[in-house]
Amino acid sequence: MNDTKLTDIAFALGISVTTVSKALKGYTDISKTTRAKVLEMAENMNYRPNINAVNLRTNETKTLGVIIPTTVHHFFSSVLNGILEEAENRGYLVIILQSNEKYELEKKQIELLVQKRVDGILMSLSNETDDFSHIEAVIRKNTPVVLFDKIAKIVDCSKVVINDRKAAYDAVTYLIRKGYKKIAHFRGSYVPQNSIDRFLGYKKALEDNGIPYDPSLVYLCDHNTDFEDGYENAKKLTEDHTDVDAIFAITDLIAIGIIKYLNEVNIKIPEQIAVFGFSNWFMSTVISPKLTTIDQPGYDIGFQAASILIDEISQIKEHLPVIHRTVELPTEIIERESTRR
Amino acid sequence: MNDTKLTDIAFALGISVTTVSKALKGYTDISKTTRAKVLEMAENMNYRPNINAVNLRTNETKTLGVIIPTTVHHFFSSVLNGILEEAENRGYLVIILQSNEKYELEKKQIELLVQKRVDGILMSLSNETDDFSHIEAVIRKNTPVVLFDKIAKIVDCSKVVINDRKAAYDAVTYLIRKGYKKIAHFRGSYVPQNSIDRFLGYKKALEDNGIPYDPSLVYLCDHNTDFEDGYENAKKLTEDHTDVDAIFAITDLIAIGIIKYLNEVNIKIPEQIAVFGFSNWFMSTVISPKLTTIDQPGYDIGFQAASILIDEISQIKEHLPVIHRTVELPTEIIERESTRR
DNA sequence: TTGTAAGCGTTATCAT
DNA sequence: ATGATAACGCTTACAA
Numbered sequence: 007m008n009d010t011k012l013t014d015i016a017f018a019l020g021i022s023v024t025t026v027s028k029a030l031k032g033y034t035d036i037s038k039t040t041r042a043k044v045l046e047m048a049e050n051m052n053y054r055p056n057i058n059a060v061n062l063r064t065n066e067t068k069t070l071g072v073i074i075p076t077t078v079h080h081f082f083s084s085v086l087n088g089i090l091e092e093a094e095n096r097g098y099l100v101i102i103l104q105s106n107e108k109y110e111l112e113k114k115q116i117e118l119l120v121q122k123r124v125d126g127i128l129m130s131l132s133n134e135t136d137d138f139s140h141i142e143a144v145i146r147k148n149t150p151v152v153l154f155d156k157i158a159k160i161v162d163c164s165k166v167v168i169n170d171r172k173a174a175y176d177a178v179t180y181l182i183r184k185g186y187k188k189i190a191h192f193r194g195s196y197v198p199q200n201s202i203d204r205f206l207g208y209k210k211a212l213e214d215n216g217i218p219y220d221p222s223l224v225y226l227c228d229h230n231t232d233f234e235d236g237y238e239n240a241k242k243l244t245e246d247h248t249d250v251d252a253i254f255a256i257t258d259l260i261a262i263g264i265i266k267y268l269n270e271v272n273i274k275i276p277e278q279i280a281v282f283g284f285s286n287w288f289m290s291t292v293i294s295p296k297l298t299t300i301d302q303p304g305y306d307i308g309f310q311a312a313s314i315l316i317d318e319i320s321q322i323k324e325h326l327p328v329i330h331r332t333v334e335l336p337t338e339i340i341e342r343e344s345t346r347r
Numbered sequence: 348m349n350d351t352k353l354t355d356i357a358f359a360l361g362i363s364v365t366t367v368s369k370a371l372k373g374y375t376d377i378s379k380t381t382r383a384k385v386l387e388m389a390e391n392m393n394y395r396p397n398i399n400a401v402n403l404r405t406n407e408t409k410t411l412g413v414i415i416p417t418t419v420h421h422f423f424s425s426v427l428n429g430i431l432e433e434a435e436n437r438g439y440l441v442i443i444l445q446s447n448e449k450y451e452l453e454k455k456q457i458e459l460l461v462q463k464r465v466d467g468i469l470m471s472l473s474n475e476t477d478d479f480s481h482i483e484a485v486i487r488k489n490t491p492v493v494l495f496d497k498i499a500k501i502v503d504c505s506k507v508v509i510n511d512r513k514a515a516y517d518a519v520t521y522l523i524r525k526g527y528k529k530i531a532h533f534r535g536s537y538v539p540q541n542s543i544d545r546f547l548g549y550k551k552a553l554e555d556n557g558i559p560y561d562p563s564l565v566y567l568c569d570h571n572t573d574f575e576d577g578y579e580n581a582k583k584l585t586e587d588h589t590d591v592d593a594i595f596a597i598t599d600l601i602a603i604g605i606i607k608y609l610n611e612v613n614i615k616i617p618e619q620i621a622v623f624g625f626s627n628w629f630m631s632t633v634i635s636p637k638l639t640t641i642d643q644p645g646y647d648i649g650f651q652a653a654s655i656l657i658d659e660i661s662q663i664k665e666h667l668p669v670i671h672r673t674v675e676l677p678t679e680i681i682e683r684e685s686t687r688r
Numbered sequence: 689t690t691g692t693a694a695g696c697g698t699t700a701t702c703a704t
Numbered sequence: 705a706t707g708a709t710a711a712c713g714c715t716t717a718c719a720a
Binding site: 054055056057058059061062065067069076077078079080083084086087090094099100101102103104118120121122123233262266269288289292293294 | 395396397398399400402403406408410417418419420421424425427428431435440441442443444445459461462463464574603607610629630633634635
């Protein structure tokens with residue numbers, strides 16, 4: 007371990023600890039010469055402040071906590087990338103915890119972060135989470151929380167999201183404009199907001215375009231192993247309905263499962279059935295046919311969320327009023343082969 | 348913030364802080380009744396130890412630092428997953444930093460972790476890193492380091508790796524046994540050990556099977572945007588050589604670039620050219636044709652590395668001798684469509 | 689401009 | 705079985 011401490015520098019220079027501390031932190035009431043001497047000695051002695059002592063004294067840790075459902079997911083690792091980047095810019099470290107989509111684990115993880123006294127928490131809810139008291143408790147204790155991607159509207163905090171409903175609406179409208187008439191939707195489970203919103207966008211787009219909503223065209227994909235879900239449900243769909251000409255999938259992964267099945271049974275994409283994904287993973291450019299999808303800006307979401315959180319941390323520290331913001335990042339249709347005609 | 352502290356409990360119970368502390372930590376020299384009272388009161392008052400004070404006092408942080416080149420990569424997010432899992436098992440938190448494959452950034456990040464006084468560091472080297480003094484300095488100061496995946500043999504610490512050379516050797520031998528005669532290699536840049544080892548394995552397999560090594564069949568992929576590298580070099584290769592019948596790529600991503608190009612120009616895989624990848628990303632099952640590859644156990648690598656690191660932390664703490672280990676995890680050929688005949 | 693001293697919340701030593 | 709007290713290394717009123 008590094009052992010130089012303030013007293014060592016003070017002793018070496020024959021001055022007081024206070025003076026050393028102040029000099030190091032650039033206080034103005036220290037003479038330039040003393041300051042210079044201290045700085046030099048600190049450098050020579052390879053001084054590193056004991057962050058635990060600093061934290062104890064200042065009651066902050068310059069650390070952010072992040073809870074995500076899983077790291078092994080292109081979208082979340084992009085988000086993470088954005089968070090790490092902005093945290094680094096602003097001098098914060100980042101502790102990462104996974105909820106594995108489990109409510110109980112999420113509760114445990116948030117508790118760990120509170121114990122660790124992180125200055126703020128970024129989180130995307132697990133699919134199971136439908137009670138938010140664990141989050142509200144943290145906020146009440148003055149640790150700011152910023153929710154991203156899978157959020158709960160009801161929780162009083164800042165949020166960084168995309169407009170899932172509008173994005174889905176746009177996707178389905180796009181399909182309708184392209185002439186597709188019977189559009190199925192592979193939806194996610196009933197709890198997460200974004201699953202609900204994408205479904206609602208789908209429904210609304212149909213209605214606004216005079217296409218009656220048919221519940222039998224909606225397939226539930228809630229097994230977490232998205233890929234298989236898409237595959238299996240594509241099979242079911244083609245057995246149930248012979249006249250479906252397009253599928254709007256809630257994620258690229260499900261879309262890829264669909265494509266895989268359709269390819270296997272030689273159903274031509276997009277000639278017989280078009281497929282529309284959601285997220286714009288790297289993978290969607292690699293599959294054939296290349297997948298039309300919604301670009302969801304993971305990096306930006308992470309970056310913005312971290313930025314807002316750090317802003318709020320500063321505001322709280324300076325006893326300024328904190329005004330929660332909800333930032334909605336734009337999405338974009340990326341047209342590729344799976345829907346062209 | 349949570350405000351209950353030891354003094355609060357002591358005051359509420361009319362006993363001393365010492366007794367409370369000891370009771371909470373299960374010291375045997377506290378009466379059962381006192382202990383029970385303390386526990387109950389702590390529970391009631393929702394006591395959470397101030398981890399900064401604990402850290403300052405005990406001089407440990409129960410935190411691991413991780414430095415990886417990038418999070419947005421299937422392999423590294425799998426490793427991360429393994430690390431997070433084992434860290435959680437053993438009561439450690441994890442701080443993650445990215446080097447973005449830059450030596451300078453890597454140096455800065457390791458310095459940050461030391462300042463943060465993490466109990467140990469897990470790292471995979473950046474592609475640029477060819478000097479290891481920053482790592483050795485940390486080890487010398489008694490903070491254990493475990494290197495994984497992209498390691499430096501020369502650094503005196505524990506390591507978790509696969510046998511890249513053998514895996515590559517096996518891959519190429521497999522191709523030769525399948526009857527492929529003219530096998531190209533798309534290699535990585537010259538610095539990272541695994542890039543070198545995979546190349547050496549390739550070369551050795553040729554030699555052991557009486558196939559003369561031809562340097563013109565080795566293409567360098569060092570642009571970090573692997574995918575394009577594979578695509579571009581596949582193009583070059585097919586222009587340079589008309590008789591190559593197989594390509595062994597250093598990563599799946601490069602292999603996918605190759606497949607993409609070959610698909611575009613209608614070269615049949617594996618009939619005209621076989622493609623062999625490395626890593627077994629999820630993506631390799633999704634592309635067509637599905638990619639034959641080497642399975643590289645990311646999760647296990649992370650899990651083991653974390654496990655060894657935590658072992659070493661304990662050993663150091665108890666002043667036991669630390670014996671560095673190098674764990675070699677097995678790899679496996681995953682045969683799929685891109686090489687079958 | 690510099691220094692004294694208190695205090696952050698915990699743990700550990702040594703008495704009692 | 706319990707408690708008084710010092711110590712961890714730093715920051716910050718306040719005093720000089």
